Amino acid sequence: MEILIAILVGVLYTAGAYMVLRRSILKFIIGLIFLSNATNLFVFLSSGLVAGQPAFVTTAQPSGEHMADPLPQALVLTAVVIGFGLIVFALALKLKFFETTGTDDLDQLKKTDTN
Structure with a gap:
């Protein structure tokens, strides 16, 4: 499972x-979403995958190898x-950029410069 x-x-x-x-800009925002999700999966993967029990301790003391680590989950x-806040902020910037320039292409940004 870890290799997949x-x-x-x-x-x-x-x-x-x-x-x-x-x-x-929209493709840039989609790339940010992919990078954010990849990083979250990487943190889960680096902490080790434990199938079965959650990280709650009951009256019987289970061994630590069968418990999930709550820190990576947090x-x-x-x-x-x-990441959600970053994506919403980037979408708001994209909307304002589109209203100002009328295009989604970042190369068009050079044409809006006034020197």
């Missing part, structure tokens, strides 16, 4: 880097919220 998630992380990083380098939850 590692391949998925690599594919997401590759697709995200490709999309960030495109000229369209970090990824925080990263999801921050």
Whole structure:
């Protein structure tokens, strides 16, 4: 299972880097989404995947190898919220850019400069 998630992380990083380098602002934002999701999966993968039990301790003391680590889960939850805020902010900037220039192409930004 870990190898499949590692391949998925690599594919997401590759697709995200490709999309960030495109000229369209919308493709840039999609690339940010891919990079954010790849990073979240990478944090989960680096913490180790534990199938089965959650990280709650009951009256019987289970061994630590069968418990999930709650720290990466909390970090990824925080990263999801921050990533969502970043994407919403980037979409608001895209909307304002489109209203100002009338285009989605970043090369058109050079034509709006007044020297």
